[in-house]
Amino acid sequence: MKTLMKNGRALVSLSVGLVVAVTATPGQISPPPLRWIDAGTELVLQSEISFENSSGRLGILNAAGPIETKGHAFFQPLGINGRACVTCHQPANAMSLSVDAIRERWRATKGKDPLFAAIDGSDNPSAPQERESSHSLLLNRGLFRVGLPWPPVQNPTPEISVEIVRDPTGVNRDPAWGLKSAKPTISVFRRPRPAANLKYVLAPDNGVFNVKLGVLLDRDPVTGKPVSMNMMADARAATLAIQAESAYRDHQEGKGQLRPEHLNQIIAFESQVYAAQIFDISAKDLIEANGPGALGPMNLFREMAGVLNSPAKPVFLSFDRWKSDTEFRQSVARGNDIFLNRTFWVRDVAHINSIGLGNPAKRSCAVCHNAVMSGMDRAPGWVDLGTTNFPTWTEPKTWNEAGDLPVFKLTCRSEAKPHPFLGRVIYTSDPGRALITGKCADIGAITMGQFRGLAARAPYFSNGSAKNLIELVDYYDRRFDMRLTTQEKEDLVNFLRVL
Amino acid sequence: MKRLTHVFAVAILGVAPVYAQNLSFVTCPVVRDTKTVPCWLAEYNGEIYYLGNQGGVAQDFYPPQLNHEVLVEGTIAEGPRVCGGVPLRPVKTSVFLEINRACYTILPIEDGIEAPERAPGRGPVSWVRSDGPSDVTLYFDFDNDFLSLHTTTAVQRIAEQFQQTKASAIEVRAFRGSLRLSNGKEMVEQPGIAGSRAARIREIIEGLGVPKASVSVILVSDVQPPNGIDDPWSRKVTLSVKK
Numbered sequence: 176m177k178t179l180m181k182n183g184r185a186l187v188s189l190s191v192g193l194v195v196a197v198t199a200t201p202g203q204i205s206p207p208p209l210r211w212i213d214a215g216t217e218l219v220l221q222s223e224i225s226f227e228n229s230s231g232r233l234g235i236l237n238a239a240g241p242i243e244t245k246g247h248a249f250f251q252p253l254g255i256n257g258r259a260c261v262t263c264h265q266p267a268n269a270m271s272l273s274v275d276a277i278r279e280r281w282r283a284t285k286g287k288d289p290l291f292a293a294i295d296g297s298d299n300p301s302a303p304q305e306r307e308s309s310h311s312l313l314l315n316r317g318l319f320r321v322g323l324p325w326p327p328v329q330n331p332t333p334e335i336s337v338e339i340v341r342d343p344t345g346v347n348r349d350p351a352w353g354l355k356s357a358k359p360t361i362s363v364f365r366r367p368r369p370a371a372n373l374k375y376v377l378a379p380d381n382g383v384f385n386v387k388l389g390v391l392l393d394r395d396p397v398t399g400k401p402v403s404m405n406m407m408a409d410a411r412a413a414t415l416a417i418q419a420e421s422a423y424r425d426h427q428e429g430k431g432q433l434r435p436e437h438l439n440q441i442i443a444f445e446s447q448v449y450a451a452q453i454f455d456i457s458a459k460d461l462i463e464a465n466g467p468g469a470l471g472p473m474n475l476f477r478e479m480a481g482v483l484n485s486p487a488k489p490v491f492l493s494f495d496r497w498k499s500d501t502e503f504r505q506s507v508a509r510g511n512d513i514f515l516n517r518t519f520w521v522r523d524v525a526h527i528n529s530i531g532l533g534n535p536a537k538r539s540c541a542v543c544h545n546a547v548m549s550g551m552d553r554a555p556g557w558v559d560l561g562t563t564n565f566p567t568w569t570e571p572k573t574w575n576e577a578g579d580l581p582v583f584k585l586t587c588r589s590e591a592k593p594h595p596f597l598g599r600v601i602y603t604s605d606p607g608r609a610l611i612t613g614k615c616a617d618i619g620a621i622t623m624g625q626f627r628g629l630a631a632r633a634p635y636f637s638n639g640s641a642k643n644l645i646e647l648v649d650y651y652d653r654r655f656d657m658r659l660t661t662q663e664k665e666d667l668v669n670f671l672r673v674l
Numbered sequence: 675m676k677r678l679t680h681v682f683a684v685a686i687l688g689v690a691p692v693y694a695q696n697l698s699f700v701t702c703p704v705v706r707d708t709k710t711v712p713c714w715l716a717e718y719n720g721e722i723y724y725l726g727n728q729g730g731v732a733q734d735f736y737p738p739q740l741n742h743e744v745l746v747e748g749t750i751a752e753g754p755r756v757c758g759g760v761p762l763r764p765v766k767t768s769v770f771l772e773i774n775r776a777c778y779t780i781l782p783i784e785d786g787i788e789a790p791e792r793a794p795g796r797g798p799v800s801w802v803r804s805d806g807p808s809d810v811t812l813y814f815d816f817d818n819d820f821l822s823l824h825t826t827t828a829v830q831r832i833a834e835q836f837q838q839t840k841a842s843a844i845e846v847r848a849f850r851g852s853l854r855l856s857n858g859k860e861m862v863e864q865p866g867i868a869g870s871r872a873a874r875i876r877e878i879i880e881g882l883g884v885p886k887a888s889v890s891v892i893l894v895s896d897v898q899p900p901n902g903i904d905d906p907w908s909r910k911v912t913l914s915v916k917k
Contacts, residue, residue, distance in 0.1 A: 383830065383882065386731060389821030390874070391881040520780070523741065531822060533728050533737025535705065535780070537712050596741055598773045 210267050211276065214252045214259035214289060217245040223472075225453055226267035230630035230672045234453035234462075235266045235371070236472035242444065248437035249444045254427025257289035260419075260441060263319070263367045263426065269450040269628025270371035274317040274639065281307065281314060294428055295320040298344035298364075300352055312344065312579060316639030318364035319426070320346065323411075323610045325354060325361045333613025334591035337361065340574050340602065341582035363605040364580060365408050365637045371450035372472075372627050373415070375549035378481030379403045385555050387530040392555070404555040408621050408637045411611045415442045449475040450628040455673050457503035468492040469548055470673060475627065482547035489515050490541050490550055491626075491674065503669060509662075510670025514540045519657040523567075523596035525559035526620055534596070540651075543623070550626030550674075557608045557620040559594070560654070562636050564619035565602035567654055569640035580604040580638060587615035594618050605638060630672045644668040695750040696903050697723070697762065698855045700770070702777035703738035706757055706787065713757035713789040714738055714767075715781075716746050718856070723748070724759030725767055727789050731823045734799050736767065740778045743770045745816050747853065747906050758787045764800060766906040768815035800906075802828045807835050808915035812875070816853065816909060817863050819870040821878075829875055832913045833882040843916040844879055847892045848872035851909030854900035861900075863909060868893045871911050 210226070212218070220242040224235045244250035249260040264270045280288045291310050293300040296319060302309035312318040326333045339347045339354060346362045347353045354361060379401045385392050392401035393413045404410040412418040419441045423429040433441075449472035453461050461470040468474055469491040484490045494511040497504035520535040521527060527543055528534035536542075543558065544550040552558075561567030565574060574582040585606060587599040594601055594615050601618050608617035621637045629635070634642045641647035648667045652659045659667070697718065703725070704715040714725040714737045725746065726735035738744040748762030755761070801824040803811045810832055812825045821829070836844050848868035854860050872891045879889055898908045 384823075384826045386823050386826070389823075389826050391878055528739060531731045531736035533705070533712075533714065534739035534741065535712075536728055536737075537707065592771055593773065595739065595771070596773070 211280065212244070212250065212261050212265060212267075214250065214257055214262050216250060216261075217243075219243050220266065224266060226631065228267075228273075228452075228631045231452060231456045231458075231461075232454040233267065233269055233628055233631040234451060234472045235270075236449040236476055237447060238449060238476045239443070239447040247444070248433070248440040252289070252427065253423055253433065253437060254429035256292040256294065256428045258292060258427045260370070260422065262288075262290050264370040266448075266450070267631065269369050269631040270448060271367050271369040271628075271632040272317060273632045274315070274634055274642075277317055278314055281310070286310065292426075292428070295322070295426060299346035299349055301349050302345065312364045312639075315579065316364070317366055317634055318639050319367060320344075320362050321365050321408075322346075322352065322360040322362045322425075323409075325359050325610070327611055327613045329611055330613035333609075334588050334615045335585045335606075335609060335613060335618070336588075337606075338584040338586070339581065340584045341578065341580075343577075343579050343581065347581050347583075361583070361606070361610060362581070363610070364639075365605070366634070366639050368407065368624060369450060369628060369632065370445050371448045372475050372549060372625060373406075373445055373448075374480040375475070375546060376405055376551065376625060377403050377415070378546070378553070380554045381481075387526050387554055404557075405551055405622055408557075409608045409611050410555060410557055410622055415445055449473070450631075451475055452628060452630050452673050455503075455630075457669070458501070458507060458673055461673055465496060467494045467497065475548055478548050480546075480548070481553065483553050484515075484541050484545040484547060488547055490544060490547055492547075494670075506666045506669045507673055508670075510666035510668070513659075513663055513667055514544075514670060516541075517657075517663070519655050521655060524561070525595050525597075525616060525618075527558050529595035529616070544626070548627075551623055556623040557617070558623065559596075559607070559617075559619040560621065560623075561619070562640060562650070563603050563605040563607060563621065563638060564597060568604060569636065569638060569650065570604055574602045578604075585609070585615075585618055587618075591615045607637075626671065626674050629674055644671050647671075696748070696856075697750065698745070698747045698853060698902055698905065699857070700743055700745050700855065702774065702779065703740065703742075703744045703767075704779045704781060705737075705740065706781040706789075707783045708757065708787060708789040709783060710791075711789050713759075715757065715759045716744065718746070722759040723750075724756040724761045725765050727757075727792060729792065733792075734801065734824070735765070736822065738767050739769050740780070741773050741775060743772075743774050743777055744768065745770065745853075757789050758784075766800060766813075766815075768818060771817070799824045801825050804828065807831070808839070808841075810913050812911045812913070813907060814851075814871060814909045814911070816851070816861070817867060819867060819874050821874060826878065829878050829913065830882060832915060833879050833884050835915045836879075836884050836888070839915065839917070841888075841915045841917055843888045843890055844884060845890050845892065845912075845914045845916060846872050846875055846879075847894055847912045847914075848875075849894045849908060849910050849912075850897050851905065852897050852900040853905035853908070854902040856902065862897055867909075868911075875911055875913070 222237050225232045252259050293304050297309045342348045383401050395414050402413045423433050451472045453471050494508040497508040518537045518539050521538045522535035546553040562569050571578045585601045593599045606618050608620040635647045648664050699718045701716050705712050711728045713727045716723050745768040748765030751761040751763040801822050810828045848871050850863045850868040852862040
């Protein structure tokens, strides 16, 4: 790709049939399909592009028209480590990053890609950066280090005291980067979220309240309007602007603030890009007249955001036409029905079972994943599903067993409201929202992510613990004792992979 | 331990005075699975009581939580058993925040035991009493400052009333409640609860644009003695928009 760039501008275009085509300027040999966009690459991303993945093809829609990456703030390195936004938000990976792509970059660049920058692309910035083992969490789970100040900026007197129980990367006990450093920091490791379909991610719930907690929603400091609080795993950034500034400093190691024109360009790009699977090796073309109305990026562009699941407008609209179609399509339609209608006991989930719905609540997936087209929660969606907190976490059974993630023992003050289902002493690999609020009840609460383009961006969950969709479904099956049959699991996986 | 409470039927109905039994007790809640929605029960003195169905946050009844004890305050209603229990109507439930792992009973679906269908509409709301657009009383679960959907909406209306009428102030009076259980034991809410409720409400009012200087907070230090009847209504905050 770099060779091609030296010779001139590469055009990434898409035919009507949404087949990938990277066309060179006249006289050149056709380049290989675009898989990875380096920071600083100069090309034109056409309005519609597609990228192969193991399940089929992902479509990217630039609703504002072709994007010239030359000089574009999303695609150019702005900080000092050579990264750009695109480094961790690759179009081929639904504007996130798959672990396969990360490994390929390691192989292709022998670990020299800015992706592996010491600051957060390694397990510990103090570790020898040339070693593959120093980047194990990124290479094995697709996780970046997120270092957050402790106590939190938002709450200098948190309800929680923190003890490091297990520190396999060494970063949390590191004298320069850890909890006892000059800038006391807790490092957790998380997946990058897709920077696409953001109108759905950013659409606030109706009104001004976080109905789950009975408090006001955060507001955009510029417009004063309520925000969704659904963008980041711990909801720490209210707006794209705040997130971009933070990413510029923390991930690109930029100094000062982004220039206004760069900030505007980043926000404008992120606000118009849509990603979804468009072709499946079994379902075939997902974009067809009278086909399921939720599939593909164009439908994401057309539909309205902020709509709540209802019988009239289910989360991913209707798959009824596929119920009498090929075997695979029937399976997808059944998966959609399971997602919408199959009830099970949702239990011990903080900020779901503790907000007036009762514990347990006999509900379906779509009750929490209730936002039409995205499968997120229309209300602020940070919940303690249990992936990061003992005993339901995805990690080895106990905290003293070997594992690759850190483990913290959090003890809540006696006068603080306890975590509703875990009490006041909690072992966790990521305290989630509690790292921002300092509240005991928020320990392990992670904002649920969108369901789109899943086939292009494994692994799943914020800690990358589900290597594939079957592992994701298996976790829910175990966690909630859903007793899914093998067929039901397969149907759910097939359903998720075409989104 | 059950007490008879004198309840006067409305005179214009020409109904003779009737007696209702009020109950107030702390127990582990029980959830009963049914073919439709689960219903919530509680056992007291060898009897099973029906509290309500699983619903949404727009409903008045917020179901209890397994892993937690629940305070049940209700009145025994006339009529047949519901979902296998004697119905309490009205009923208030307060989830105790501390965990009790012993509270974890899920009863399976059983033939003949059904959850009642939900009445159309949202029904009366026990979280809020409005005495006109400028005055509202908010009620709380025991030892809890959680603002339900109904309560936050009422606070928002008060802030809007302040702005629309160009009023001078909003007065927030916060109370700490007490209760008498049916076994005679009395309980008082924790000392800081009134302040905590007032602070949350103040934060919302100010967040909605009411100037800080226009919000006055009064923490009522007196605790109303419990009587085992009206106790749920002692856990309250009143909001008044002042001209």
